[in-house]
Amino acid sequence: MRCRWTGALLVALSVVACAGDSPTAPTGPTDDSTNVVTITASGVSPRKIQIRVGERVLFINNDSVVHEMSSDLHPSHLACPVINLVGSISPGQSKETGNFVTVQTCTYHDHLDAQNPGLLGSIVIME
Numbered sequence: 703m704r705c706r707w708t709g710a711l712l713v714a715l716s717v718v719a720c721a722g723d724s725p726t727a728p729t730g731p732t733d734d735s736t737n738v739v740t741i742t743a744s745g746v747s748p749r750k751i752q753i754r755v756g757e758r759v760l761f762i763n764n765d766s767v768v769h770e771m772s773s774d775l776h777p778s779h780l781a782c783p784v785i786n787l788v789g790s791i792s793p794g795q796s797k798e799t800g801n802f803v804t805v806q807t808c809t810y811h812d813h814l815d816a817q818n819p820g821l822l823g824s825i826v827i828m829e
């Protein structure tokens with residue numbers, strides 16, 4: 703009888719432990735697994751991305767040259783400074799913006815190729 707009780711207790715404990723380890727629902731403000739902009743030789747994709755307040759955007763450079771993603775307007779970069787945290791990205795590298803905290807639309811460009819229309823994009827920050 704004593705063994706049975708111990709077994710039952712262990713089962714109960716492991717259930718509690720598993721419940722504690724289970725991941726919480728992905729509703730946090732920084733769940734930005736889909737907030738990804740990829741840069742290739744043909745430009746940024748998607749050109750327009752929608753995110754929520756508090757989230758960030760990850761830029762991935764899949765091109766063979768360095769890019770420097772910067773907030774508009776060029777060259778002051780003052781419209782959405784959190785984009786400037788991305789800065790210079792080497793080929794194969796990925797970098798994140800800061801948190802977008804205002805409901806607005808932010809536009810950006812590649813500071814190293816500011817006139818290239820393929821490298822102009824926008825980030826729509828929603829409530």
Ligand SMILES: [Cu+2]
Binds near residue numbers: 772775813816
């Ligand atoms: Cu610029």
